[in-house]
Amino acid sequence: xxxxxxxxxxxxxxxxxxxxxxxxxxDGSAQAPVVSGESSKSSMASESSEGRIAGIEKKLSTIxxxxxxxxxxxxxxxxxxxxxxxxxxxxxxxxxxxxxxxxEWGSDEYNFALGxxxxxxxxxxxxxxxxxxxxxxxxxxxxxxxxxxxxxxxCWAKNRRVDFKVLP
Amino acid sequence: xxxxxxxxFLISMSFAGDATIEVIKKVDTLPSLAVxxxxxxxxxxxxMLFFKSLVADLNVISIFNVDGHYRNVDFxxxxxVVENKDMKYVLRYRIFEDDSAAFNVEIKLLKDNSEVLSKxxxxxxxxFYMFISHAIAxxxxxxxxxxSVEWMKRxxxxxxxxxxxxxxxxxxxxxLTYQHTIVSGGFNIFPKWANKEQTSLYYTSLDSxxxxxxxxxxxxQTKAIISSDGMMICSDVSVDSKKILVTMAPNGQPxxxxxxxxxxxxxxxxxxxxxxxxxxxxxxxxxxxVSNRLGYPNIFSQKIDTGVVEQMIFYGKSNxxxxxxxxxxxxxxxESSDAFGNNTFNLHLISTKTDFIRRxxxxxxxxxxxxxxxxxxxxxxxxYMSQSSIGIIRLxxxxxxxxxxxxxxxxxxxx
Numbered sequence: 001x002x003x004x005x006x007x008x009x010x011x012x013x014x015x016x017x018x019x020x021x022x023x024x025x026x027d028g029s030a031q032a033p034v035v036s037g038e039s040s041k042s043s044m045a046s047e048s049s050e051g052r053i054a055g056i057e058k059k060l061s062t063i064x065x066x067x068x069x070x071x072x073x074x075x076x077x078x079x080x081x082x083x084x085x086x087x088x089x090x091x092x093x094x095x096x097x098x099x100x101x102x103x104e105w106g107s108d109e110y111n112f113a114l115g116x117x118x119x120x121x122x123x124x125x126x127x128x129x130x131x132x133x134x135x136x137x138x139x140x141x142x143x144x145x146x147x148x149x150x151x152x153x154x155c156w157a158k159n160r161r162v163d164f165k166v167l168p
Numbered sequence: 169x170x171x172x173x174x175x176x177f178l179i180s181m182s183f184a185g186d187a188t189i190e191v192i193k194k195v196d197t198l199p200s201l202a203v204x205x206x207x208x209x210x211x212x213x214x215x216m217l218f219f220k221s222l223v224a225d226l227n228v229i230s231i232f233n234v235d236g237h238y239r240n241v242d243f244x245x246x247x248x249v250v251e252n253k254d255m256k257y258v259l260r261y262r263i264f265e266d267d268s269a270a271f272n273v274e275i276k277l278l279k280d281n282s283e284v285l286s287k288x289x290x291x292x293x294x295x296f297y298m299f300i301s302h303a304i305a306x307x308x309x310x311x312x313x314x315x316s317v318e319w320m321k322r323x324x325x326x327x328x329x330x331x332x333x334x335x336x337x338x339x340x341x342x343x344l345t346y347q348h349t350i351v352s353g354g355f356n357i358f359p360k361w362a363n364k365e366q367t368s369l370y371y372t373s374l375d376s377x378x379x380x381x382x383x384x385x386x387x388x389q390t391k392a393i394i395s396s397d398g399m400m401i402c403s404d405v406s407v408d409s410k411k412i413l414v415t416m417a418p419n420g421q422p423x424x425x426x427x428x429x430x431x432x433x434x435x436x437x438x439x440x441x442x443x444x445x446x447x448x449x450x451x452x453x454x455x456x457x458v459s460n461r462l463g464y465p466n467i468f469s470q471k472i473d474t475g476v477v478e479q480m481i482f483y484g485k486s487n488x489x490x491x492x493x494x495x496x497x498x499x500x501x502x503e504s505s506d507a508f509g510n511n512t513f514n515l516h517l518i519s520t521k522t523d524f525i526r527r528x529x530x531x532x533x534x535x536x537x538x539x540x541x542x543x544x545x546x547x548x549x550x551x552y553m554s555q556s557s558i559g560i561i562r563l564x565x566x567x568x569x570x571x572x573x574x575x576x577x578x579x580x581x582x583x
Binding site: 105108109110111112113114116117119120123137138139140141142144145146147151 | 329332333335355357358374377378397398399401403415417420421422442443445446458460465488489500512535536554579580
């Protein structure tokens with residue numbers, strides 16, 4: 001007995017899926033010509049705002065953590081105090097995004113949760129220092145945002161961290 | 169003495185079919201099978217790729233002692249080639265192109281030189297040759313009366329890191345031979361099939377606030393499902409696709425939530441101030457998840473209605489991921505605190521009924537275990553010597569197979 005097995009259904013799904021790639025993000029504003037003085041002013045104001053944000057981010061120190069831990073290390077307390085001070089004074093009108101990160105030891109949800117708990121610890125410390133809780137957001141990138149990719153203890157230590165991003 | 173033998177028989181019967189018992193099958197007890205190519209005219213490169221794929225698939229079904237020698241023969245020849253005369257089985261095939269340039273394959277399975285099975289297969293392009301190869305192995309396995317290897321025909325979806333904060337979501341066959349990038353240009357992780365038909369998938373977008381998105385791979389339409397500050401991951405999908413378990417952290421506190429796809433309402437399942445993640449449906453009213461409530465990550469279960477929590481694993485001091493199928497839980501256990509050793513994370517299988525444990529892997533970083541729907545196989549990610557691979561464990565055959573990824577590191581996967 002001969003059966004003709006058509007794989008076209010499965011294959012068609014794969015072929016059609018070619019249409020579904022996510023469109024790359026296009027910054028429409030970059031294509032708009034600046035034709036009036038007002039636009040130039042707002043453009044300058046925007047650049048000024050970006051410059052201010054970049055300046056504040058430079059003053060904020062990354063907080064590092066021990067392996068598999070999310071408590072603040074004693075040697076990181078001074079950096080955290082300094083960060084809290086900058087956020088309360090210079091960035092009180094801005095939103096602070098805390099990005100929790102992990103080393104490459106595991107890529108599962110638990111690792112992402114560990115990164116988030118690190119961010120939460122930093123957020124709690126900032127609030128305890130007087131920062132506005134409504135101006136602090138958090139995200140965990142797990143092991144997917146490594147700043148160092150070598151397989152060494154020093155390198156992994158650099159990846160167990162919370163970064164500060166300042167948003168308008 | 170008679171009673172002793174009866175007890176021995178009863179004990180052996182009670183272990184029959186228990187996946188935590190290692191199956192030691194000597195290769196020479198398996199029937200031999202050789203593969204003969206009867207293709208008259210076809211692209212040589214594709215011919216050889218197809219032959220290798222077929223031999224690999226026939227090895228993976230683990231019911232033959234497969235001879236890997238490449239041999240040519242006429243499709244209608246009455247006898248197998250002389251080198252194969254002692255083979256119990258011979259699989260003869262021919263590839264040919266039809267008027268629509270489709271990839272056609274015709275096979276016949278010979279047992280003791282007599283034809284016992286014949287079939288024809290067709291794919292619209294020869295780049296899909298591996299799906300034909302998987303289908304042939306599936307059908308031969310069925311013919312032999314072995315437990316189904318339906319998982320062989322399923323598609324794998326995985327995300328891989330390309331650069332920091334940049335990933336691609338890729339659909340592939342189980343051997344990673346066919347790969348099609350379906351989402352690129354962003355930071356998208358933890359893909360999960362949204363239904364058993366594999367026509368739709370969930371994934372987490374981290375380009376802004378963590379958001380669970382659903383992609384219909386037939387239409388290419390993407391829609392946002394639910395967002396959460398901090399974390400938003402789909403961990404499991406119910407059999408009927410109507411409920412999903414997600415890890416959310418609306419207040420920075422990661423917990424397992426049950427999300428109803430129709431009503432779009434979420435219910436908090438776990439409630440602990442530490443880490444609760446990775447929910448998996450054990451049954452309609454029980455969720456298995458990972459928690460650090462004892463001070464280290466371990467596997468627990470919780471009744472959805474009563475909230476009663478039960479520790480599921482009593483071995484190991486760091487069990488950070490699991491997959492559930494019926495009475496079986498496969499979990500990832502940390503073997504060593506030496507992060508730079510060659511044996512750091514291994515997979516173990518436990519039966520919730522017997523508490524027997526079987527170690528499934530031996531070297532490297534083995535994680536992300538995923539049971540096949542029928543529980544016959546476990547797919548997992550292995551990272552070893554700077555190479556990322558997808559592995560398959562055939563539980564009832566005590567065999568592991570690895571399929572390396574050429575570029576990038578696999579972040580997560582589902583099948």
